[in-house]
Amino acid sequence: MSARTPAVLVGLMLVSSMPAATQSPTFASKVEAVRVDVLVTDRGTPVRGLQAADFDVFDNGVRQRVDLVSFEQVPLNAVLVLDMSESVAGERLDNLRAAARGLLDGLKAGDQAAVVSFSHVVVQGSGLTTNLDRVRSAFDQTEPRGETSLLDGIYTGMMVGESDVGRSLLIVFSDGFDTSSWLSSDAVLDAAKRSDIVVYSAAVGTSPKATLLGDISASTGGTFYRIESTKNLGATFLGILDEFRQRYLVSYSPQGVAKGGWHRLDVRVKEKSAVVKARPGYFSN
Amino acid sequence: MAEIDRHEPGQTDAAALTAVSWSRPQLEGLFVDVHTLLELINSGKVKVPPGVPSFSPEELQQLQRIATQEKTNGITRLVKRGALLHTDVALLVPDATDPAADAPAVPKPHETPIAPRGSSIRDADGRNQGMRYSNLHWDFARMLLDAVKPDEFARVWYRATAAWLTYRHQLSEATPHLQRAREIFPADAGILFYNGGLYEMLAAPRIQGFIRTTALPDGVFIDVASERTNLRRAEGFFRRALALDPDLTEARVRLGRVLGVQGRHEEAIRELQAANVAPDDSLLRYYTALFLGADEEALGHADRARDAFGRASALYPRAQSPHLALSQLAWRTGDRPGALRAIQPVLALPADEDQRADPWWDYYDGAGRDADSQLDRLRGLQNGSRQ
Numbered sequence: 001m002s003a004r005t006p007a008v009l010v011g012l013m014l015v016s017s018m019p020a021a022t023q024s025p026t027f028a029s030k031v032e033a034v035r036v037d038v039l040v041t042d043r044g045t046p047v048r049g050l051q052a053a054d055f056d057v058f059d060n061g062v063r064q065r066v067d068l069v070s071f072e073q074v075p076l077n078a079v080l081v082l083d084m085s086e087s088v089a090g091e092r093l094d095n096l097r098a099a100a101r102g103l104l105d106g107l108k109a110g111d112q113a114a115v116v117s118f119s120h121v122v123v124q125g126s127g128l129t130t131n132l133d134r135v136r137s138a139f140d141q142t143e144p145r146g147e148t149s150l151l152d153g154i155y156t157g158m159m160v161g162e163s164d165v166g167r168s169l170l171i172v173f174s175d176g177f178d179t180s181s182w183l184s185s186d187a188v189l190d191a192a193k194r195s196d197i198v199v200y201s202a203a204v205g206t207s208p209k210a211t212l213l214g215d216i217s218a219s220t221g222g223t224f225y226r227i228e229s230t231k232n233l234g235a236t237f238l239g240i241l242d243e244f245r246q247r248y249l250v251s252y253s254p255q256g257v258a259k260g261g262w263h264r265l266d267v268r269v270k271e272k273s274a275v276v277k278a279r280p281g282y283f284s285n
Numbered sequence: 286m287a288e289i290d291r292h293e294p295g296q297t298d299a300a301a302l303t304a305v306s307w308s309r310p311q312l313e314g315l316f317v318d319v320h321t322l323l324e325l326i327n328s329g330k331v332k333v334p335p336g337v338p339s340f341s342p343e344e345l346q347q348l349q350r351i352a353t354q355e356k357t358n359g360i361t362r363l364v365k366r367g368a369l370l371h372t373d374v375a376l377l378v379p380d381a382t383d384p385a386a387d388a389p390a391v392p393k394p395h396e397t398p399i400a401p402r403g404s405s406i407r408d409a410d411g412r413n414q415g416m417r418y419s420n421l422h423w424d425f426a427r428m429l430l431d432a433v434k435p436d437e438f439a440r441v442w443y444r445a446t447a448a449w450l451t452y453r454h455q456l457s458e459a460t461p462h463l464q465r466a467r468e469i470f471p472a473d474a475g476i477l478f479y480n481g482g483l484y485e486m487l488a489a490p491r492i493q494g495f496i497r498t499t500a501l502p503d504g505v506f507i508d509v510a511s512e513r514t515n516l517r518r519a520e521g522f523f524r525r526a527l528a529l530d531p532d533l534t535e536a537r538v539r540l541g542r543v544l545g546v547q548g549r550h551e552e553a554i555r556e557l558q559a560a561n562v563a564p565d566d567s568l569l570r571y572y573t574a575l576f577l578g579a580d581e582e583a584l585g586h587a588d589r590a591r592d593a594f595g596r597a598s599a600l601y602p603r604a605q606s607p608h609l610a611l612s613q614l615a616w617r618t619g620d621r622p623g624a625l626r627a628i629q630p631v632l633a634l635p636a637d638e639d640q641r642a643d644p645w646w647d648y649y650d651g652a653g654r655d656a657d658s659q660l661d662r663l664r665g666l667q668n669g670s671r672q
Contacts, residue, residue: 087412120646122605124632146638147491147646152609159612159628162621176412177494182575182606182645183613191616205498285619 046246118153119146405457451653481522482652
């Protein structure tokens, strides 16, 4: 049915002429407890060994009692959301596949992975599984074609992550701006703010996607990487995985704040020189 | 003239292939000749515009001989058959006048006062594929039709070619084309509808994103207005089309959509609900339901939005967009199980695009999806006139 053609001509004006089974039950409930992934660094180095008492968490300005802090021992769900539109073909695809393989190699026993690819078509190559060969096979089979439904892909990836109670990391790669999503940027940003998932993203070059991916990553406490080329994408992915493993999972049951709406979060640690990175808030329904 | 006579409309025949082989400079020269010939036929005088080298006495004699002959045959026949030849070359070999060797890094502005030299830039999945000159065959065809009084053939020609240009994303060609069509047929609902479709496409993320991200040489910019401006233009054209033909259902659906994108959701809902879509037109019913869902959601009417997205999903169960919309709606309203349930059909869909029909992907170019039937009608008109 498609009349889609690979090219569009636009006029020019010439100016010159013109889950893992090991989860704590605390995290199984998405209603009562709020959990926040927190990265604490001191001069760029992750700070280890912090306990619940070391954290100050303010929910809409109200100090909360931190119930639990866990570090490293929680298996993670790594959801790869990969651009497989036409523009990725060639060297970029090779680099992307190598980077994704490297990331899978960096996962530990008990970790799960999934892959969602997108052109204009969103495809779950593999759901969350500890069988990483299945995930490898999924992205090896995908060939670049078509347009770019970046937003639809990110949202689908978030839902894949949310389908399991584990601690989820979403890694998004795109080399193009959105051209064909149904979902709007506002809708996906809103969905990210309602999710516990931490979104890390990487994009080649400069474009509107940079702002969008930056906003989505920031809203989840993740990081956006602008990269010049995909040659070092493997190092970027491994860096993301390493950083994510250094994060604390802080949990609390909100007290003294009304339910509903946007809750501004402020996470601090007692160590003054430390830099804390966490999502700026969450939506409560 | 020989190629015009030899060409069978709609066919890639020897005449069309000969026309394809003409270089850009040859075509520009021919453009001046034909322009002069048409002047001769219509007024009997040769008006050489400034900047154009004068014809030699021999050339003038030859032109006058042809003019006399064509006057006898009837200029309308020459014009229509010529227009069809150039149209077919443009349709069958869209890049005919764009040999890579001729395409400069920065296209030069007009160098002759007659032959247009518009420029365009090609985008594929957001990447700049280089600049090129516009396809002079379109200008040729328009010039030929301008030489006679506009009639039903010209009306159908403009409709058919506008549909094709829209459907094939030839936006730089479609813009002047539809502008000329409006000048000639200002009260043609179909032409106004294609204009609306063109500006809706120019407002699309694909085009607007490309403009924002594409680096161009100094002094060159992409001649496309902002999303907001193009949406307003699209709205205006759809409204004018509907004023002339209130039964133009797709214009109403598209008007509803452009209103919704502009945040005017109540107005959008009124238009979409007023669209009298035929029960068997599943494509338009799908679009109507999808857009209604978005507007109802924007107004906080979650139940109505869910119903609308559900209707769209029922029409095209393998379309990802309604499932995504339903999931996102549930997620936004705090219905986590509902959101996860609604996304399941997307996760279960096959990877093969051929098994994944989502009309949303074709929405923007879809305004011109009747191009083939319009072209058949056009060729039928010409064949009929030959009998």
